[in-house]
Amino acid sequence: MYGGDGGAQQDDLYTGYDNQENDFAPSIEDELQTQSMGSFSKPAPPSTARLGTGMNPGTAARGGDDGPRPLTSVRAAGYSSQVRGKLNPLQAVTGQVAFTSVLKKPEQTFEQQCRTDEREVHRALEESASLSAKGDNSMALERAKEAAKLERALSKKREEHSSGDQINLDLTFSVCLNLGQEYHNNKLYSDALNVYTSLAKNKQFSQSGTVRLKMGNTYFEQGKFPNAIKMYRMSLDQIPTTSKFMKFKILRNIGLSFIRMGQYQDAVQALDSVVENIPDPVAAFNLLVCMHALGDSERMQTAFLKLLGIKAKSEVEEVEEVEEGEEDGGSIEIALAEDGLKREFRKRRNELQRYILTSARLIAPKVVPGREIEGYDWVVSHLTSHGFMELASQMDMAKALEFLSQKDFKSAVSCLKGFEKKQEDLKASAATNLSFLYFLESDVKNAEKYGKMATEVDRYNALALVNSGNCSFVKEDYEEARRMYAEAVNVEADCLEALYNLALANKSLGNLQCAHDAFRKVNSMIPESTDVMFQIGDILYVMGRHEEAVKWFEALNTAVPNDPGVLNMLGSLHCTLGDEAKALHFYLESHRIYPASMNVISWIGAFYAKSEMYEKAVPYFELATNIKPLEVKWKLMVASCYRRIGAFPLALRKYKEIHKETPDNVECLRYLVHLCNELGSREEVLGYARKLKKLENEKGGGKGGQRQGSPQQDSIAAAHHLGQRGGMQPPMMQRPVSRGGGGDPYAAGGLERPRSSVSAGRSGRNTPSKLAQEEDDWGNDELGDDLLPM
Numbered sequence: 001m002y003g004g005d006g007g008a009q010q011d012d013l014y015t016g017y018d019n020q021e022n023d024f025a026p027s028i029e030d031e032l033q034t035q036s037m038g039s040f041s042k043p044a045p046p047s048t049a050r051l052g053t054g055m056n057p058g059t060a061a062r063g064g065d066d067g068p069r070p071l072t073s074v075r076a077a078g079y080s081s082q083v084r085g086k087l088n089p090l091q092a093v094t095g096q097v098a099f100t101s102v103l104k105k106p107e108q109t110f111e112q113q114c115r116t117d118e119r120e121v122h123r124a125l126e127e128s129a130s131l132s133a134k135g136d137n138s139m140a141l142e143r144a145k146e147a148a149k150l151e152r153a154l155s156k157k158r159e160e161h162s163s164g165d166q167i168n169l170d171l172t173f174s175v176c177l178n179l180g181q182e183y184h185n186n187k188l189y190s191d192a193l194n195v196y197t198s199l200a201k202n203k204q205f206s207q208s209g210t211v212r213l214k215m216g217n218t219y220f221e222q223g224k225f226p227n228a229i230k231m232y233r234m235s236l237d238q239i240p241t242t243s244k245f246m247k248f249k250i251l252r253n254i255g256l257s258f259i260r261m262g263q264y265q266d267a268v269q270a271l272d273s274v275v276e277n278i279p280d281p282v283a284a285f286n287l288l289v290c291m292h293a294l295g296d297s298e299r300m301q302t303a304f305l306k307l308l309g310i311k312a313k314s315e316v317e318e319v320e321e322v323e324e325g326e327e328d329g330g331s332i333e334i335a336l337a338e339d340g341l342k343r344e345f346r347k348r349r350n351e352l353q354r355y356i357l358t359s360a361r362l363i364a365p366k367v368v369p370g371r372e373i374e375g376y377d378w379v380v381s382h383l384t385s386h387g388f389m390e391l392a393s394q395m396d397m398a399k400a401l402e403f404l405s406q407k408d409f410k411s412a413v414s415c416l417k418g419f420e421k422k423q424e425d426l427k428a429s430a431a432t433n434l435s436f437l438y439f440l441e442s443d444v445k446n447a448e449k450y451g452k453m454a455t456e457v458d459r460y461n462a463l464a465l466v467n468s469g470n471c472s473f474v475k476e477d478y479e480e481a482r483r484m485y486a487e488a489v490n491v492e493a494d495c496l497e498a499l500y501n502l503a504l505a506n507k508s509l510g511n512l513q514c515a516h517d518a519f520r521k522v523n524s525m526i527p528e529s530t531d532v533m534f535q536i537g538d539i540l541y542v543m544g545r546h547e548e549a550v551k552w553f554e555a556l557n558t559a560v561p562n563d564p565g566v567l568n569m570l571g572s573l574h575c576t577l578g579d580e581a582k583a584l585h586f587y588l589e590s591h592r593i594y595p596a597s598m599n600v601i602s603w604i605g606a607f608y609a610k611s612e613m614y615e616k617a618v619p620y621f622e623l624a625t626n627i628k629p630l631e632v633k634w635k636l637m638v639a640s641c642y643r644r645i646g647a648f649p650l651a652l653r654k655y656k657e658i659h660k661e662t663p664d665n666v667e668c669l670r671y672l673v674h675l676c677n678e679l680g681s682r683e684e685v686l687g688y689a690r691k692l693k694k695l696e697n698e699k700g701g702g703k704g705g706q707r708q709g710s711p712q713q714d715s716i717a718a719a720h721h722l723g724q725r726g727g728m729q730p731p732m733m734q735r736p737v738s739r740g741g742g743g744d745p746y747a748a749g750g751l752e753r754p755r756s757s758v759s760a761g762r763s764g765r766n767t768p769s770k771l772a773q774e775e776d777d778w779g780n781d782e783l784g785d786d787l788l789p790m
Contacts, residue, residue, distance in 0.1 A: 110161055110163075114154065114157065114158060114163075114166070117150065117153070117154045117157070118154065118168065118171065120150055121147055121150045121151045121154060121171060121175065122171070124143050124144075124146045124147035124150060125143075125144075125147045125174060125175055125178060127143045128140045128141075128143035128144040128146075128147060128178055128182065129178065131143060132181075132182060132185060137182065137185040137186050138186065140182050140185070141182040141183065141185070141186050144175075144178050144179045144181075144182040145179065147175050147178070147179075148175050148176065148179050151171060151172055151175045154167075155167050155172065169204055169205065173199065173205050173207060176195055176198070176199050177199065177207075177210070177211070177214070179195055180192045180195035180196045180199070180214060181214065183195060184214070184217070184218050184221070189218050189221070189222050192214075192218050193215060193218055196211050196214050196215045196218070197215075199211045200212060200215070208238050209234075209235045209236075209237075209238035209239035209240075210235070210239075212231045212232075212234045212235035212238060213231070213232070213235040213239075213250060215231045216228045216229075216230075216231035216232040216235060216250075216253065217253075219231060220253065220256075220257060220260075223260075225257045225258075225260050225261050226261075228253075228257050229254055229257045229258070232250050232253050232254045232257070233254065235250055236250050236251065236254075244277075245278065248273075248274045248277055248278050248280070248283075249280075251270050251273060251274050252270070252271065252274045252280060252282065252283045252286075254270045255267045255268075255269075255270035255271040255274065255283065255286060255287075256286060258270065259286060259289070259290065264290045264293050264294050265294075267286070267290050268287065268290045268291070268294075271283045271284075271286055271287040271290065272287060275287055275303075275306050279310045279311075280310075281307065281310050281351065281352045281355045282355070284303065284306050284307040284310060284355070285307060285355040285358070285359055287303045287306070288300060288303040288304055288307060288359050288362070288363065289362070291303050292362055292363060292366065295366075297366060297367055297368070297369055300363050300366065300367055301363075301367055301378075304359055304360070304363060304367070304379075304382070305382065307355065307356060307359055308356065308382060308383070308386045308388070309386075310352060353388070353390075353391060356383075356388060356391055357391050357394060357395075360379045360383065360391065360395050360398075361395070361398055363375070363379070364376045364378075364379045364395065364398065364399075364402075365402070367379065372402055372406075373399065373402065373403075376395060376396075376398065376399040376402060377399075379395055380392045380395050380396060380399070383395060393426050394426075396415065397416075397426065397429060397430070397433075399415060400412045400415040400416045400430075400433065401433075403415060404437070409437060409441065412433075412437060413434060413437060416430045416433050416434050416437075417430070417434070427457055428454050428457040428458040428461055428464065431450045431451070431453040431454035431457065431464070432450075432451075432454045432461060432463050432464045432467060434446075434450040435447045435448075435449075435450035435451035435453075435454060435464065435467040435468075435471075436463075436467055438450065439467060439470055439471065439474075444471050444474055444475065447467065447470075447471050448468065448471040450467075451464055451467040451468040451471060452468065454467070455468060460491045461491075462488040462489075462491045462492035462495040462498055463488075463495075463497070465484050465485070465487050465488035465491065465498070466484070466485065466488050466495070466497045466498050466501060468484050469481045469482075469483075469484030469485045469488065469498075469501060469505070470501065472484060473501070473504070473505060473508075478505050478508040478509050479509065481501070481505045482502060482505035482506060482509065485498050485499075485501050485502035485505055486502060489502060494525065496522060496525060496526065499518055499521060499522045499525075500518075500519075500522050500531075500532070502518050503515045503516075503518035503519045503522065503535065504535075506518060507535075507539065512539055512542060512543050513543075515535075515539055516536065516539045516540070516543070519532055519535050519536045519539065520536065523536065528559070530556055530559050530560055533552055533555060533556045533559065534553075534556055534566070536552050537549045537552035537553045537556060537569070538569075540552060541569070541573065546573055546576055546577055547577075549573055550570065550573050550574070550577070553566055553569050553570050553573065554570065557570060562593055563593075564590040564591075564593045564594035564597065564600075565590075567586045567587070567589045567590035567593070568586070568587070568590045568597065568599065568600060570582075570586040571583045571584075571585075571586035571587040571590060571600070571603070574586065575603075580607070583603075584604070584607060587600050587603055587604050587607075588604065591604060595623070596627060598624060598627060598628065601620050601623055601624050601627070602620075602624065604617075604620050605617045605620035605621045605624065605637070608620070609637075609641065612644075614641040614644050614645045615641075615645060617637075617641050618638060618641045618642070621634055621637040621638045621641060622634075622638055624637075625638060632658060632661075632662050632665060632668070635654065635657070635658050636658065636667060636668065636671070638654060639651045639654035639655050639658065639671070640671075642654060643671075643675065648675065648678070648679060651675065652672075652675050652676070652679065655668055655671050655672050655675060656672070659672060659688075663691075664695060666692065666695055666696065666699070669688055669691055669692040669695065670692060672684070672688045673685055673688045673689050673692060676688060
């Protein structure tokens with residue numbers, strides 16, 4: 001097709017000029033037609049081919065007046081109507097572009113400029129709302145400020161041109177309300193209230209009820225509940241009666257404010273009115289909470305039934321969709337699978353079920369006063385009758401846990417076994433709880449059985465894997481236990497039980513660094529756990545990092561200042577580091593809290609004996625004698641202390657009591673012989689000497705034979721400087737048993753023992769130095785280290 005329109009359209013596309021508003025459009029079309037026709041003709045001489053003369057260049061070139069060529073003559077040149085929208089390069093050669101570029105767009109009128117500015121305000125306002133919906137409150141506030149700035153500039157411009165009556169008040173109100181809301185979202189409550197107050201005082205705006213509602217929400221979030229209630233009531237009065245739903249929402253906010261203030265009766269009046277008129281699950285739930293706080297079991301039941309009577313609209317919609325899907329082969333169900341409205345319905349249904357389940361768990365122990373189990377049965381029956389079968393099953397599980405809290409394990413097991421034939425998720429939960437119950441009862445076989453059942457149903461059940469790992473731990477299969485715990489951590493990275501027990505398994509296997517790292521991870525998650533702090537300190541102690549262990553045990557002592565085991569460990573650590581003053585302080589504190597610890601008693605008594613403060617050592621050795629009366633070494637230590645302080649008659653009486661109780665004790669006879677010889681009792685010396693010689697002959701005559709009445713060397717563990725250490729802890733998340741570890745200042749002869757206090761200058765009874773050395777029960781090598789404290 002050929003004509004001037006094609007050329008005009010090409011020019012419009014190039015210059016951007018509106019052809020409909022141009023008065024010169026016909027002449028331009030003529031020029032374009034002339035240019036187009038000439039461009040496909042034989043080139044004319046420059047003197048005849050002129051632009052804008054109205055003469056056909058092809059005619060002038062031929063020198064005749066034959067008129068235009070037929071339309072078919074241009075087909076051989078390759079012209080097509082499909083290139084009408086493109087600029088012909090020959091036009092640029094002829095100069096047409098230069099001619100059309102002179103044309104300019106007419107200036108916009110004032111009203112058109114104002115409308116453009118309004119579009120900019122709308123754009124900024126919409127961007128602010130979009131950012132706020134996405135959670136980017138800071139950027140939303142910036143865009144809201146920009147929208148307010150543009151709107152003020154637009155209003156000022158209209159006022160300067162005496163067109164203030166054309167100001168869009170709805171746009172002004174929307175911009176200011178959005179600005180206040182963004183201030184509120186960014187926790188700038190004072191700025192938000194200033195914006196809302198200016199809107200509320202402006203009589204030009206008729207939406208003051210909405211502004212008062214916003215102010216009430218701001219006061220509510222600030223915790224100023226009386227001010228919030230005042231604003232809510234003002235909003236309730238100003239909102240028109242046609243907005244029934246909004247009025248009840250405001251009334252619900254008033255009830256929530258009264259709940260926060262503790263005025264439950266006033267809250268009940270407001271919420272009851274809401275529940276009676278609209279199906280609001282939030283109001284119904286809070287009404288039930290008020291009844292629970294007031295302890296009114298009858299009204300509690302009524303509020304719960306009202307909550308059950310609220311049917312989510314999603315249920316009806318989904319039923320209709322399923323029916324239609326069955327008729328049409330499921331096509332509608334597939335088409336609506338990702339429908340936004342359906343997602344909203346599902347969200348509301350889940351919210352309603354969450355409120356119902358929370359309410360059921362809250363009121364079940366109280367709905368029937370004094371009979372908790374009957375309360376659970378009442379709740380389950382009504383849930384079943386209202387069609388909430390899944391929630392009823394969950395309440396059955398809660399009923400089993402109630403049996404556990406009452407220590408009724410038999411009923412709990414019976415209740416949990418009823419889930420074996422129900423749906424898979426409940427079956428897995430029941431099996432997990434049964435495994436835990438049997439584990440607590442030390443029935444490892446059944447615990448392992450139900451733990452395996454739970455993992456078979458759901459392999460990604462972290463708690464079931466922990467229970468199976470506990471069974472392996474108890475059977476001392478630490479490698480299998482470690483594997484199960486590691487798998488549980490892979491399934492649920494924040495499972496505290498799995499992490500804690502994994503650290504214990506690594507500790508049992510000797511992987512101290514791995515155990516330390518796992519305990520540090522648990523400590524980062526629950527830094528207040530004293531169990532974890534103890535385990536970290538204990539592992540550092542075993543690894544030989546005593547300075548770090550001291551820091552952890554000091555922090556633990558701050559958390560639990562009256563734990564004798566922690567004080568005992570601090571005493572042992574300071575003793576290892578060579579600070580006996582601090583060690584004595586912590587041992588004395590541990591003894592003050594728990595006086596029956598033999599490790600602490602022995603260390604303190606030995607410390608005073610080493611320091612030659614025998615008077616202070618005597619009470620501790622006597623206490624050890626009372627705690628362990630069958631161990632003769634403590635009685636010998638008491639008698640030795642008396643002898644060293646010069647109380648010879650009292651020491652002799654103690655030795656005689658020991659000999660009477662254990663007549664075959666060689667050490668006691670030796671002390672009796674030496675002491676009687678010192679005191680000049682010749683007859684007693686001869687009698688005890690004969691008994692001593694007889695006992696030595698019976699034992700082979702050796703001085704260093706097995707001593708009767710003394711404890712075994714392996715039970716004392718004198719070679720270890722800090723005493724015996726405790727075993728591994730059980731694999732459950734419980735407080736570790738406080739360890740009782742005391743240091744041995746005389747371990748393996750590491751410290752010098754005091755010398756004899758018997759005076760060598762007693763008249764007429766002086767013996768050779770050899771005899772004095774034999775009398776020294778603290779330094780005599782024949783007595784050995786087993787008579788000294790651990």
